[in-house]
Amino acid sequence: MSVIKVSNLTKTYTDTEVPVHAVNGIDLTFEKGEFAAIVGPSGSGKTTILNMIGGLEKSTSGTVEVHGQDISELSSGKLIDFRLNNIGFVFQAYNLIPVLTAKENVEFIMQLQNWEKTKMNERTFAILESVGLGNRVNSKPNQLSGGQQQRVAVARALASKPQFILADEPTANLDSKSTNQLLDIMEKLNKEENITFIFSTHDQRVVDKAHRVIKVDDGKVVSDEVKN
Amino acid sequence: MKTILKIAWRNIWRNKRRTLITIASMMFALFFAIVMRGFQVGSYAKMKENAIESYSGYIQIHKKGYWDDKNINNIFEFDQQKIKDLESDPRINVVIPRLESFALASSGEATKGVAVMGIFPEKENKMTKIKSYLQEGDFINVEDRSVLMAEELAKFLNININDTLVLFSSGYHGATAAGLFHVKGILKLPIPEMNRRTVYLSITEAQNFFDTGNQFTALAFDMNNLDDVNTVEQELRSDIDQENYEVMGWELMNKELLQMIESDKAGGIIMIAILYMVIAFGILGTVLMMTNERIREFSMMISIGMQKRKLILVVIIELIFLTILGVIAGFIISLPLMIYFYYNPIKFTGDVVEAMKDFNFEPIMPMSIDFQIFINQAIVIMIISLIVMYYPILKILKLNVVKGLKS
Ligand SMILES: Nc1ncnc2c1ncn2[C@@H]1O[C@H](COP(=O)(O)OP(=O)(O)O)[C@@H](O)[C@H]1O
Numbered sequence: 046m047s048v049i050k051v052s053n054l055t056k057t058y059t060d061t062e063v064p065v066h067a068v069n070g071i072d073l074t075f076e077k078g079e080f081a082a083i084v085g086p087s088g089s090g091k092t093t094i095l096n097m098i099g100g101l102e103k104s105t106s107g108t109v110e111v112h113g114q115d116i117s118e119l120s121s122g123k124l125i126d127f128r129l130n131n132i133g134f135v136f137q138a139y140n141l142i143p144v145l146t147a148k149e150n151v152e153f154i155m156q157l158q159n160w161e162k163t164k165m166n167e168r169t170f171a172i173l174e175s176v177g178l179g180n181r182v183n184s185k186p187n188q189l190s191g192g193q194q195q196r197v198a199v200a201r202a203l204a205s206k207p208q209f210i211l212a213d214e215p216t217a218n219l220d221s222k223s224t225n226q227l228l229d230i231m232e233k234l235n236k237e238e239n240i241t242f243i244f245s246t247h248d249q250r251v252v253d254k255a256h257r258v259i260k261v262d263d264g265k266v267v268s269d270e271v272k273n
Numbered sequence: 274m275k276t277i278l279k280i281a282w283r284n285i286w287r288n289k290r291r292t293l294i295t296i297a298s299m300m301f302a303l304f305f306a307i308v309m310r311g312f313q314v315g316s317y318a319k320m321k322e323n324a325i326e327s328y329s330g331y332i333q334i335h336k337k338g339y340w341d342d343k344n345i346n347n348i349f350e351f352d353q354q355k356i357k358d359l360e361s362d363p364r365i366n367v368v369i370p371r372l373e374s375f376a377l378a379s380s381g382e383a384t385k386g387v388a389v390m391g392i393f394p395e396k397e398n399k400m401t402k403i404k405s406y407l408q409e410g411d412f413i414n415v416e417d418r419s420v421l422m423a424e425e426l427a428k429f430l431n432i433n434i435n436d437t438l439v440l441f442s443s444g445y446h447g448a449t450a451a452g453l454f455h456v457k458g459i460l461k462l463p464i465p466e467m468n469r470r471t472v473y474l475s476i477t478e479a480q481n482f483f484d485t486g487n488q489f490t491a492l493a494f495d496m497n498n499l500d501d502v503n504t505v506e507q508e509l510r511s512d513i514d515q516e517n518y519e520v521m522g523w524e525l526m527n528k529e530l531l532q533m534i535e536s537d538k539a540g541g542i543i544m545i546a547i548l549y550m551v552i553a554f555g556i557l558g559t560v561l562m563m564t565n566e567r568i569r570e571f572s573m574m575i576s577i578g579m580q581k582r583k584l585i586l587v588v589i590i591e592l593i594f595l596t597i598l599g600v601i602a603g604f605i606i607s608l609p610l611m612i613y614f615y616y617n618p619i620k621f622t623g624d625v626v627e628a629m630k631d632f633n634f635e636p637i638m639p640m641s642i643d644f645q646i647f648i649n650q651a652i653v654i655m656i657i658s659l660i661v662m663y664y665p666i667l668k669i670l671k672l673n674v675v676k677g678l679k680s
């Protein structure tokens with residue numbers, strides 16, 4: 046079974062002067078372990094698609110199924126728990142809780158999931174090690190560079206071993222060196238942990254790293270290629 | 274939970290200056306409120322105590338109608354044995370019979386209307402500690418024909434120890450009462466009003482003077498414990514012939530004093546309320562900022578899987594921390610001052626002394642360190658916090674995470 050199955054998904058914003066068809070009937074499936082990029086110019090609907098897949102936003106029509114479960118049927122409280130237990134999120138910026146250290150940020154989700162302390166510790170150190178921040182565990186976000194912060198965010202998203210990770214333009218605020226570093230880490234973890242990564246971008250260098258490239262424009266999928 | 278506490282604690286220190294200002298404002302509000310209430314409660318307690326201990330006692334029994342018509346004809350006889358029986362009740366300290374009326378007092382050219390109190394000197398002293406107010410001369414005993422005079426009255430009449438005082442009044446059933454009395458002692462009484470117009474003499478002398486025979490105007494009860502007053506009052510009422518006697522509690526007898534206290538208290542409370550209002554807006558401002566600048570962060574936390582109720586718990590705990598710190602700081606700065614003034618009450622000097630005496634205030638400002646004062650003010654601050662808490666709670670409940678993430 047696919048990890049995610051999106052069927053005829055649409056989103057129309059009607060609280061605007063003229064209705065905005067942000068997403069226009071999209072069908073997509075994602076399998077376990079994919080490393081997929083949703084690519085398109087600004088305003089093409091990438092964020093809206095990811096938000097609907099992540100259960101942050103309700104669709105106007107169509108369904109999002111995660112392991113066969115239609116998430117639009119979940120109440121908002123259930124949806125929060127669903128996200129907690131199934132989805133890792135990486136946002137463009139302001140991903141981290143400012144008052145917590147890198148280690149505490151990574152542990153945050155596992156704590157909400159009531160992980161056992163030693164297991165959580167082990168996992169935290171291992172994952173921070175693999176994003177290359179083994180020596181920055183006790184740094185607060187404001188003591189870390191933008192690239193390091195995004196690596197902590199990836200580590201946090203991954204630590205609890207979710208079904209998949211959604212990353213909306215994770216590199217948009219990064220310089221090219223940090224961008225490459227982050228993508229390499231994401232790719233490595235995708236392989237090591239066999240976790241599905243779906244990220245959006247309009248940056249060609251990022252697109253080049255993706256294993257599958259879904260091009261969107263005007264809320265529609267215009268091409269969907271798997272690279273070898 | 275540990276994480277929630279940790280996040281909340283660190284959050285309040287994200288903007289140290291703002292937090293310190295907020296805590297300081299709570300601290301000063303508490304400080305002023307506590308100190309002011311301390312003086313108020315202290316003064317009121319002192320006034321009540323003075324009124325009870327030096328005059329009314331906790332309960333009095335009179336001939337029915339006496340209190341409203343303090344007439345020398347409204348008197349009664351009361352069996353000495355019964356008084357002894359009452360005094361054997363462990364709740365009652367002493368029962369003191371009095372014969373009290375008015376007279377004109379003169380000495381030389383000066384004349385003044387005075388209150389004449391016929392007392393059992395030693396017994397009276399058990400309740401009113403009247404001996405301790407003796408400024409000059411000696412105390413009287415039951416057989417004495419001499420009198421004790423209040424200090425200001427003596428001054429007014431220009432009388433000294435061993436001088437002679439003339440008392441003139443109308444006695445029982447219209448008899449003429451006149452007498453010459455030798456002044457044995459001068460008392461400085463704590464109630465200014467009494468200090469201006471009281472003459473004490475032994476009860477037998479008073480009974481002779483007013484020609485009342487073995488009768489009294491009042492039996493005043495001194496209690497060992499304030500808590501027993503109401504029950505004893507009830508018991509006396511049911512024991513006693515209600516047709517002929519009245520039993521009155523101290524609150525009824527000191528009605529004017531209590532009314533004055535109430536109105537003074539109301540004035541103070543209005544001032545404190547205004548102060549708290551200002552502080553409430555200060556706290557609200559802080560909470561508004563603490564909430565609105567973190568909308569994106571809240572949205573992120575909910576997005577990644579934190580339930581709104583946990584997030585609400587975080588902001589509630591933040592406010593609780595702020596409040597607790599404010600309250601502790603307020604206690605810490607007010608306590609030493611309160612304790613100091615408790616042991617060294619402010620004594621007024623200068624013109625204000627006369628003004629206070631005119632209002633029947635003793636010209637000192639005792640401090641109360643009743644813990645209830647602290648608790649009450651802390652509760653007010655907590656209620657303010659509780660009200661202010663609505664803002665972040667509603668904000669989080671209504672939060673749209675997608676919009677919040679884009680903000
Ligand atoms: N809350 C909203 N209300 C109205 N229009 C919106 C809203 N969010 C997004 N849009 C519109 O939907 C379209 C797609 O937006 P978005 O998904 O953010 O694109 P992208 O992420 O590719 O830049 C844009 O035209 C945008 O203006």
Ligand SMILES: [Mg+2]
Pocket residue numbers: 091092093213214
């Ligand atoms: Mg976007």
